[in-house]
Amino acid sequence: MTTLGIDLGGTKIAAAIVSEGRILKQDRRPTPQTGWPDVRDAMVGMAEELLSNTDATAVGVGSPGPLDFDEGKILFAPNIPGLENVQLVHELKERLTLPVFLENDANAAGFAEHRYGAARGYASSAYVTLSTGIGGGLFIGNTIVRGAHGVAGEIGHMTLLPGGPVGGDGHDGSWEALAAGRSIARDASYVYGRSMQTAELFQLAHDGDRKAERILDNATLMSGIGLANLVKVFDPAVFVLGGGMASDEQYRAKVEAGMRRYLDGWPVPDVVPAELGSDVGVIGAASVAEVESSQA
Amino acid sequence: MTTLGIDLGGTKIAAAIVSEGRILKQDRRPTPQTGWPDVRDAMVGMAEELLSNTDATAVGVGSPGPLDFDEGKILFAPNIPGLENVQLVHELKERLTLPVFLENDANAAGFAEHRYGAARGYASSAYVTLSTGIGGGLFIGNTIVRGAHGVAGEIGHMTLLPGGPVGGDGHDGSWEALAAGRSIARDASYVYGRSMQTAELFQLAHDGDRKAERILDNATLMSGIGLANLVKVFDPAVFVLGGGMASDEQYRAKVEAGMRRYLDGWPVPDVVPAELGSDVGVIGAASVAEVESSQA
Numbered sequence: 332m333t334t335l336g337i338d339l340g341g342t343k344i345a346a347a348i349v350s351e352g353r354i355l356k357q358d359r360r361p362t363p364q365t366g367w368p369d370v371r372d373a374m375v376g377m378a379e380e381l382l383s384n385t386d387a388t389a390v391g392v393g394s395p396g397p398l399d400f401d402e403g404k405i406l407f408a409p410n411i412p413g414l415e416n417v418q419l420v421h422e423l424k425e426r427l428t429l430p431v432f433l434e435n436d437a438n439a440a441g442f443a444e445h446r447y448g449a450a451r452g453y454a455s456s457a458y459v460t461l462s463t464g465i466g467g468g469l470f471i472g473n474t475i476v477r478g479a480h481g482v483a484g485e486i487g488h489m490t491l492l493p494g495g496p497v498g499g500d501g502h503d504g505s506w507e508a509l510a511a512g513r514s515i516a517r518d519a520s521y522v523y524g525r526s527m528q529t530a531e532l533f534q535l536a537h538d539g540d541r542k543a544e545r546i547l548d549n550a551t552l553m554s555g556i557g558l559a560n561l562v563k564v565f566d567p568a569v570f571v572l573g574g575g576m577a578s579d580e581q582y583r584a585k586v587e588a589g590m591r592r593y594l595d596g597w598p599v600p601d602v603v604p605a606e607l608g609s610d611v612g613v614i615g616a617a618s619v620a621e622v623e624s625s626q627a
Numbered sequence: 628m629t630t631l632g633i634d635l636g637g638t639k640i641a642a643a644i645v646s647e648g649r650i651l652k653q654d655r656r657p658t659p660q661t662g663w664p665d666v667r668d669a670m671v672g673m674a675e676e677l678l679s680n681t682d683a684t685a686v687g688v689g690s691p692g693p694l695d696f697d698e699g700k701i702l703f704a705p706n707i708p709g710l711e712n713v714q715l716v717h718e719l720k721e722r723l724t725l726p727v728f729l730e731n732d733a734n735a736a737g738f739a740e741h742r743y744g745a746a747r748g749y750a751s752s753a754y755v756t757l758s759t760g761i762g763g764g765l766f767i768g769n770t771i772v773r774g775a776h777g778v779a780g781e782i783g784h785m786t787l788l789p790g791g792p793v794g795g796d797g798h799d800g801s802w803e804a805l806a807a808g809r810s811i812a813r814d815a816s817y818v819y820g821r822s823m824q825t826a827e828l829f830q831l832a833h834d835g836d837r838k839a840e841r842i843l844d845n846a847t848l849m850s851g852i853g854l855a856n857l858v859k860v861f862d863p864a865v866f867v868l869g870g871g872m873a874s875d876e877q878y879r880a881k882v883e884a885g886m887r888r889y890l891d892g893w894p895v896p897d898v899v900p901a902e903l904g905s906d907v908g909v910i911g912a913a914s915v916a917e918v919e920s921s922q923a
Contacts, residue, residue, distance in 0.1 A: 455775055469860070471772070478862020479751055480894035489856040490889055493788060493848075500892055552789075560785045564765070564860050566774020593786055596796055598776035 332625070335382055335429075336617030337374055337392045338436065341410030344370075346377040347610070348385050349617035352447025354610060356381060366413030375426045382427070389430045391620030392419060393439030393612050400481055403433050432623040438475050438484060439615030440607075441468030444571045446618050448606040457567040458605075459486065461554060461586070462574030464499075465507040469565055473622050476565075487511065491556055506557040510550040512576055518546050533579065551582060555589015558602070562594060573605035628921070631678060631686045631725075632913030633670055634732065637706030640666075642673040643906070644681050645913035648743025650906060652677060662709030671722045678723070685726045687916030688715060689735030689908050696777055699729050728919040734771050734780060735911030736903075737764030740867045742914050744902040753863040754901075755782065757850060757882070758870030760795075761803040765861055769918050772861075783807065787852055802853040806846040808872055814842050829875065847878060851885015854898070858890060869901035 333355070338345040340362060347357035358377045363369035378390060395408045403420025423431045434442070441458025450456035450470070459467045465487030469476040476483045487507035488500060495504030496514065508514050512529040519532040522542050535543035558570055576582050587602045607614055629651070634641040636658060643653035654673045659665035674686065691704045699716025719727045730738070737754025746752035746766070755763045761783030765772040772779045783803035784796060791800030792810065804810050808825040815828040818838050831839035854866055872878050883898045903910055 453775075476767070476861065478858075479749075479864035479896060480862055482858060482894055483860065483862035485859045485862075488859045488893075490852045491786065491789065493852060502889055502891070556786045556789060560856070561860065562774075562778060563781045563784045564779065564857065565772070566776055566779035566781075568775035593798055595798070597784075598778055600775060 332621050333385060333387045334617045334620035334624070335378055335387045335390045336613040336615065336620065337378065337390065338439070338612030338616055339370070339374070339392060339394045339411075340436070340612070341395070341408075344373055344377065345613050346374070346381055347613040347617065348381050348387055349614055352443070352614055352618065354614065355385070357613065362411060364412050367417045370411065370414065371417075371419075371422055374423065378423075378427055382429075387429070389432065389620040389624035390423060390427055391432045391434065391439070391616035391618070391623070392423070393434055393436040393616040393619070394419065396435040396481070398433060398435055398481060400433065400477065403431070405433075430620070430624050430627065432620050434475065434616065434619040435481070436612060437466040438468040438477070439619050440573065440611040441484070441571065441615070442470060442475055442618050442622075443607055443611045443615035444573065444605055445470040447614060448611065449571045449603045450569050453568040453601075455565075455567045456569045456571055457486075457561050457565060458571045458573060459558065459577075460574035461511070461572060461576045463512045465511045465554075465557070469567065473626075475619075486557065486561060489557060489560060491553055491560070506553060510553040510557070515546060515550050518549075519543070522546065529576070533582070537581070547582070547585065551585035552589040552592075554586045555591070556593050558586065558590040559593035559597075562597060562600060566598075567600055569601040569603060571603055571605050573611070577604060628917050629681060629683045630913045630916035630920070631674055631683045632909040632911065632916065633674065633686065633688045634735070634908030634912055635666070635670070635688060635690045635707075636732070636908070637691070637704075640669055640673065641909050642670070642677055643909040643913065644677050644683055645910055648739070648910055648914065650910065651681070653909065658707060660708050663713045666707065666710065667713075667715075667718055670719065674719075674723055678725075683725070685728065685916040685920035686719065686723055687728045687730065687735070687912040687914070687919070688719070689730055689732040689912040689915070690715065692731045692777070694729055694731055694777060696729065696773065699727070701729075726916070726920050726923065728916050730771065730912065730915040731777070732908060733762040734764040734773070735915050736869065736907045737780070737867070737911070738766060738771055738914050739903055739907050739911035740869065740901055741766040743910060744907070745867045745899045746865050749864040749897075751861075751863045752865045752867055753782075753857050753861060754867045754869060755854065756870035757807070757868060757872045759808045761807045761850075761853070765863065769922075771915075782853065782857060785853060785856060787849055787856070802849060806849040806853070811842060811846050814845075815839070818842065825872070829872075829878070833877070843878070843881065847881035848885040848888075850882045851887070852889050854882065854886040855889035855893075858893060858896060862894075863896055865897040865899060867899055867901050869907070873900060
């Protein structure tokens with residue numbers, strides 16, 4: 332089955348014709364910063380060009396959220412100016428005369444890894460992005476676990492240390508506030524007394540700097556605890572680790588060691604790195620269209 | 628559809644003929660403490676008596692675990708002497724000549740509340756037992772979320788405070804080690820310098836004893852954090868709170884207040900007390916048989 336996937340990001344829009352997880356052709360444009368009509372027209376323009384001379388039967392869009400799934404709306408996109416309460420599904424369907432399906436970007440990306448990437452062949456998986464923030468998605472068979480309010484998979488907001496540092500949502504001690512890239516940079520800047528980015532801290536730790544190692548030990552142990560908690564709640568067959576930090580093998584090994592420490596005496600799922608790289612967004616959006624249109 | 632449910636417990640075996648969540652007739656016997664053949668024969672005897680002159684088409688058994696679902700085996704039942712590696716499904720099927728389905732007892736109980744109890748009408752639910760220990764089950768539609776290794780729903784073992792008190796599985800800072808009845812009794816005994824049970828501590832707190840209130844405040848806040856974490860992972864439409872402690876309305880109110888504190892800015896699911904009382908085990912086991920046999 333051939334579908335069109337659109338990955339709507341804060342800086343770029345990527346779109347591709349995808350068949351069984353393989354990209355047949357693709358396009359990429361900067362995201363207009365001038366409001367919804369321009370963003371919509373950019374998506375429609377790319378879609379019309381890509382769709383010509385294909386047998387694509389549905390369109391999937393991966394979008395930042397929060398979303399209203401019932402209404403097919405983006406309620407609010409923090410990184411894209413002017414995207415508030417927009418009828419994405421309705422307006423795209425009208426112009427493209429194909430079924431259109433909306434999914435949040437982390438769920439879409441994780442679904443791509445679940446079906447066609449690192450978790451293919453597993454009955455269930457949890458996708459965990461360890462990046463500036465921490466997010467993810469949960470998958471059983473062909474189902475994306477969205478939850479009753481679309482919140483399922485917002486795993487970075489689990490509280491792992493009550494009384495710990497306050498995160499972006501104002502709550503103390505979340506996984507993200509303890510272990511995301513932005514929290515590592517925060518701790519590094521505090522320790523070294525100057526603004527320091529995550530990449531420099533990683534480099535210092537690789538070079539054997541004791542304090543940098545300690546900051547990373549802390550963060551990776553907390554991420555290990557986060558994964559172990561997901562086993563006790565959802566028990567996926569495999570964890571797929573994506574996001575910038577997870578591309579570092581030593582970092583992944585430390586996270587996995589932390590998880591194993593907290594799973595001593597418990598079943599231990601496989602842990603694998605994400606496979607689909609920068610194409611994960613469009614493949615995911617196309618996969619959502621593929622599965623949703625066949626179930627509709 | 629009519630099925631037979633058997634609830635295999637450490638002190639008693641309950642069995643009932645159940646139709647659409649209603650008990651038509653039932654029986655209850657002490658659990659033989661003399662090994663598997665006697666336990667099996669007790670179950671078979673009760674089943675044969677109850678099944679006569681009914682149109683029951685399947686049997687469900689709720690059992691303590693761990694279980695091997697593929698093989699239909701109880702691997703080990705900590706509270707029943709001699710139950711190790713027993714072929715429960717195979718041996719019951721042979722004697723009763725009906726399809727037999729095995730489920731862990733917490734999942735079965737939660738499934739009863741999901742289908743016929745406090746969560747009926749909700750698309751998804753999480754069942755949380757707040758008792759001597761803390762356990763639960765997760766449900767979407769007609770599906771019990773078992774996980775890849777049967778561990779899903781072992782929510783009491785989530786780590787909520789790394790470095791906190793060590794729990795029964797040897798890990799520090801689990802929800803259960805921070806907030807279960809046994810951990811409240813542990814903290815009360817420490818504070819008052821003598822052996823104290825949970826019920827006495829609850830009474831002291833109701834009478835306004837400051838230290839007792841503080842112990843309960845702590846435990847209920849941790850349970851609130853546990854529920855809030857489940858929203859960020861699984862996002863159920865409703866929480867059903869069961870178990871001894873949850874029958875206390877003030878206790879439930881404190882747990883819910885803790886949850887709301889950690890869900891400020893997030894969607895808040897309904898929180899309701901369990902409804903089915905002591906019949907929950909047999910109704911759950913019967914419900915498992917109902918759903919599994921119609922899907923088989």
